[in-house]
Amino acid sequence: MNPAYRTPHPLPPAPPAPSGAYVRAWADLKRRRAHRWLAFFAWAPCALLVILTIQAAFGEATAHQVFFWVALPFLLVAFGFMARASFFECPRCDEKFESTWYFRSPFTQACVHCGLRIGTPRGS
Numbered sequence: 001m002n003p004a005y006r007t008p009h010p011l012p013p014a015p016p017a018p019s020g021a022y023v024r025a026w027a028d029l030k031r032r033r034a035h036r037w038l039a040f041f042a043w044a045p046c047a048l049l050v051i052l053t054i055q056a057a058f059g060e061a062t063a064h065q066v067f068f069w070v071a072l073p074f075l076l077v078a079f080g081f082m083a084r085a086s087f088f089e090c091p092r093c094d095e096k097f098e099s100t101w102y103f104r105s106p107f108t109q110a111c112v113h114c115g116l117r118i119g120t121p122r123g124s
């Protein structure tokens with residue numbers, strides 16, 4: 001009853017998952033950085049969209065009155081994501097990965113404290 005074309009073919013073996021003590025940390029850093037840039041670039045258009053919707057529904061005067069209270073939550077959420085990315089701790093030295101007390105580099109590819117590069121698979 002089971003035609004040959006319906007015979008399931010065995011799947012090829014899955015590629016080995018990346019291993020190493022730092023793999024999870026780098027994935028977390030990548031996610032935090034993506035959220036930071038998304039929040040950085042998206043908060044203003046999202047707030048503007050809500051303001052324009054309010055303006056269309058209730059008029060320009062109402063939109064001007066509520067502008068601050070509509071924009072503020074978007075801005076606070078964006079700051080939260082930006083702070084979350086900057087508070088990422090280096091998996092080797094447990095210091096903030098991209099900032100010191102006097103220096104901040106959101107684009108750095110290596111820990112500003114110990115020099116551990118992003119993508120290093122395990123402790124060395």
Ligand SMILES: [Zn+2]
Pocket residue numbers: 090091092093094095097111112113114115116
């Ligand atoms: Zn470090």
